[in-house]
Amino acid sequence: MAxxxxxxxxxxxxxxxxxxxLNGSSDISEALQKTILETAVEMGYTKLRRRTDAEKKLCIxxxxxxxxxxxxxxxxxILGFRQMAEPAGYTVEVVPVTQDFQxxxxxxxxxxxxxxxxxxxxxxxxxxxxxxxxxxxxTLTVLYDNYISANPNIAHVGIDNTEGIxxxxxxLHQLGHKRIGYLSGALGSYVMQVRHKAxxxxxxxxxxRADPSCAGSSYYITECIDRHLPRLLHSGTTAILCSHxxxxxxAMIQCQQMGYRVPEDVSIIGFDDLPICAYTSxxxxxxxxxxxxxGKSGYxxxxxxxxxxxxxxLQLHAQLIIRNSTGTAPASAHPAASSSxxxxxxxxxxxxxxx
Amino acid sequence: MAxxxxxxxxxxxxxxxxxxxLNGSSDISEALQKTILETAVEMGYTKLRRRTDAEKKLCIxxxxxxxxxxxxxxxxxILGFRQMAEPAGYTVEVVPVTQDFQxxxxxxxxxxxxxxxxxxxxxxxxxxxxxxxxxxxxTLTVLYDNYISANPNIAHVGIDNTEGIxxxxxxLHQLGHKRIGYLSGALGSYVMQVRHKAxxxxxxxxxxRADPSCAGSSYYITECIDRHLPRLLHSGTTAILCSHxxxxxxAMIQCQQMGYRVPEDVSIIGFDDLPICAYTSxxxxxxxxxxxxxGKSGYxxxxxxxxxxxxxxLQLHAQLIIRNSTGTAPASAHPAASSSxxxxxxxxxxxxxxx
Numbered sequence: 001m002a003x004x005x006x007x008x009x010x011x012x013x014x015x016x017x018x019x020x021x022l023n024g025s026s027d028i029s030e031a032l033q034k035t036i037l038e039t040a041v042e043m044g045y046t047k048l049r050r051r052t053d054a055e056k057k058l059c060i061x062x063x064x065x066x067x068x069x070x071x072x073x074x075x076x077x078i079l080g081f082r083q084m085a086e087p088a089g090y091t092v093e094v095v096p097v098t099q100d101f102q103x104x105x106x107x108x109x110x111x112x113x114x115x116x117x118x119x120x121x122x123x124x125x126x127x128x129x130x131x132x133x134x135x136x137x138x139t140l141t142v143l144y145d146n147y148i149s150a151n152p153n154i155a156h157v158g159i160d161n162t163e164g165i166x167x168x169x170x171x172l173h174q175l176g177h178k179r180i181g182y183l184s185g186a187l188g189s190y191v192m193q194v195r196h197k198a199x200x201x202x203x204x205x206x207x208x209r210a211d212p213s214c215a216g217s218s219y220y221i222t223e224c225i226d227r228h229l230p231r232l233l234h235s236g237t238t239a240i241l242c243s244h245x246x247x248x249x250x251a252m253i254q255c256q257q258m259g260y261r262v263p264e265d266v267s268i269i270g271f272d273d274l275p276i277c278a279y280t281s282x283x284x285x286x287x288x289x290x291x292x293x294x295g296k297s298g299y300x301x302x303x304x305x306x307x308x309x310x311x312x313x314l315q316l317h318a319q320l321i322i323r324n325s326t327g328t329a330p331a332s333a334h335p336a337a338s339s340s341x342x343x344x345x346x347x348x349x350x351x352x353x354x355x
Numbered sequence: 356m357a358x359x360x361x362x363x364x365x366x367x368x369x370x371x372x373x374x375x376x377l378n379g380s381s382d383i384s385e386a387l388q389k390t391i392l393e394t395a396v397e398m399g400y401t402k403l404r405r406r407t408d409a410e411k412k413l414c415i416x417x418x419x420x421x422x423x424x425x426x427x428x429x430x431x432x433i434l435g436f437r438q439m440a441e442p443a444g445y446t447v448e449v450v451p452v453t454q455d456f457q458x459x460x461x462x463x464x465x466x467x468x469x470x471x472x473x474x475x476x477x478x479x480x481x482x483x484x485x486x487x488x489x490x491x492x493x494t495l496t497v498l499y500d501n502y503i504s505a506n507p508n509i510a511h512v513g514i515d516n517t518e519g520i521x522x523x524x525x526x527l528h529q530l531g532h533k534r535i536g537y538l539s540g541a542l543g544s545y546v547m548q549v550r551h552k553a554x555x556x557x558x559x560x561x562x563x564r565a566d567p568s569c570a571g572s573s574y575y576i577t578e579c580i581d582r583h584l585p586r587l588l589h590s591g592t593t594a595i596l597c598s599h600x601x602x603x604x605x606a607m608i609q610c611q612q613m614g615y616r617v618p619e620d621v622s623i624i625g626f627d628d629l630p631i632c633a634y635t636s637x638x639x640x641x642x643x644x645x646x647x648x649x650g651k652s653g654y655x656x657x658x659x660x661x662x663x664x665x666x667x668x669l670q671l672h673a674q675l676i677i678r679n680s681t682g683t684a685p686a687s688a689h690p691a692a693s694s695s696x697x698x699x700x701x702x703x704x705x706x707x708x709x710x
Contacts, residue, residue: 149517150518150521152674160504162504163504163505166505167505290665296664297664310672310674311669311670312514313670314668314670315667316665316666316667317507
């Protein structure tokens with residue numbers, strides 16, 4: 001690893017200046033500090049020498065995932081991570097990072113500047129600027145539901161999404177459903193792509209029709225429902241799998257508003273098993289991600305990397321939680337299927353997550 | 356879980372008889388003991404109540420992998436597992452199991468009968484009878500380099516084989532190789548299938564020709580070399596990736612006997628990084644599996660399952676170890692390529708692993 005002197009020599013400044021910059025002293029200009037930090041990172045200087053061992057800091061970096069309330073996806077993941085990290089003597093800081101921020105600060109510089117020994121990264125989409133940084137980063141990093149190949153400093157944790165989708169499709173097929181649809185969030189994230197691909201794989205595995213028209217995706221939930229749900233129902237779809245619970249809940253509400261009973265006319269399955277699923281109407285069949293365990297696994301993977309055990313990927317089993325939104329396929333198609341009756345029209349904007 | 360009484364009621368025998376059978380008492384006939392054990396398993400009775408907690412037994416089940424000597428693939432995997440399990444108070448028994456044995460004894464019955472709390476399974480091929488048992492087994496089991504979906508009692512550990520193949524193909528492409536071949540063991544094992552598929556994926560990713568004729572596989576190493584190596588060399592292949600080190604070593608020896616220099620005329624890459632690789636002529640570039648860490652991960656996954664953390668899959672990063680069997684692609688093809696000169700003929704049976 002480069003020394004302070006190496007960095008000083010490269011930049012033609014004193015070793016003291018380098019030291020001050022790396023320790024965030026206020027008597028160095030911001031521009032010079034930035035140059036010194038970036039040079040330090042470029043030269044492979046990945047951790048500041050600690051004056052004491054007292055502070056061992058990890059961070060959880062978040063984008064696109066809600067986490068402040070117990071009913072939100074990120075809450076238990078963070079809790080599980082803390083439950084392991086804090087008793088082991090780490091301080092854990094939760095840091096939301098916008099794409100603008102990522103564009104302006106290289107990842108390794110950010111980590112070095114803030115004295116973080118490693119990061120657990122939640123919810124980044126594929127175009128997030130730091131996703132590129134992760135390919136070559138020298139910082140120990142664990143990604144939830146993202147995957148970077150061939151960088152031994154990066155690990156991935158999550159559930160086996162493919163297994164989850166297979167369990168759901170197989171459950172529906174056993175209930176007699178033959179036309180199964182899929183509603184998905186935008187495909188700009190790794191995990192949405194994995195689930196989408198797994199859906200078609202599972203249809204083929206079960207010997208069911210795997211036509212691209214079975215699936216629809218949109219960034220906004222209401223748009224996804226408006227654009228794709230009536231189309232699926234009218235073509236005789238009797239069961240719909242959703243890429244996450246919030247879409248599934250919106251789909252159940254909309255089906256009921258259109259005169260379809262859940263599960264008698266159409267079965268619906270979510271993904272994640274958020275706390276809401278036990279209280280939807282009807283209670284929702286869904287694929288569980290054990291979020292506490294995901295958080296704990298994130299810590300375990302990070303600690304393993306710190307101990308030179310090069311974990312690349314740690315996946316937990318998915319579990320299908322069967323509640324009341326799935327049932328036997330109807331003997332005959334719903335009257336609205338393949339018709340253009342008024343009940344098939346969708347009142348735009350009528351779906352609300354507040355319901 | 357079923358009780359002794361439940362089992363006794365089902366079979367119309369006394370509870371004492373069931374107890375004796377489950378504890379291997381010699382005054383019960385072998386046939387009755389077998390019936391009682393199989394019924395116990397069928398009724399979900401997955402562990403014998405221990406009279407004491409003194410003995411906590413795990414087993415390592417082995418098929419197709421050599422493990423008795425330090426230079427063999429299984430040796431360090433077992434060592435890593437023991438290094439974790441024994442300090443934690445477990446006894447570890449290593450049990451080779453033939454396919455005949457598997458056919459005659461259901462897996463859960465075997466585990467119950469021998470009081471094993473869990474198993475680490477090495478080297479099973481896809482047709483191994485217990486691979487079917489694993490799909491529905493209630494015994495906690497970790498598979499090395501095999502994968503069973505949707506059974507929460509089963510986990511998988513290994514390295515990221517796809518990543519390993521990508522690293523190797525990318526390394527060869529960077530050295531200027533455009534025609535890359537692949538020699539593989541028989542495709543009747545999960546891991547051979549994964550590596551084979553990964554090879555063609557990696558070629559496409561690098562924008563290289565991914566023709567099925569680039570690859571060849573056979574069960575026996577000499578047969579693989581005899582059948583596929585001359586064909587690859589004569590069609591202008593300048594680099595050959597192998598599914599494991601022993602094939603790569605045989606390929607290097609055979610290339611040299613055919614008048615090709617390694618790496619000047621042809622580059623060769625192995626897989627596994629067995630201890631032999633540092634001592635082959637020339638020392639072999641290969642993809643490392645850290646076998647001690649695989650063993651330790653096997654224990655970690657099993658212990659996690661015992662603690663109700665449903666690990667499905669734990670993959671370690673693959674590492675490319677660059678030695679001297681790979682080099683820059685030759686400027687022009689070897690004279691023997693695309694010719695039928697005598698140097699291209701293969702003396703049958705001339706390859707020996709003893710060399």
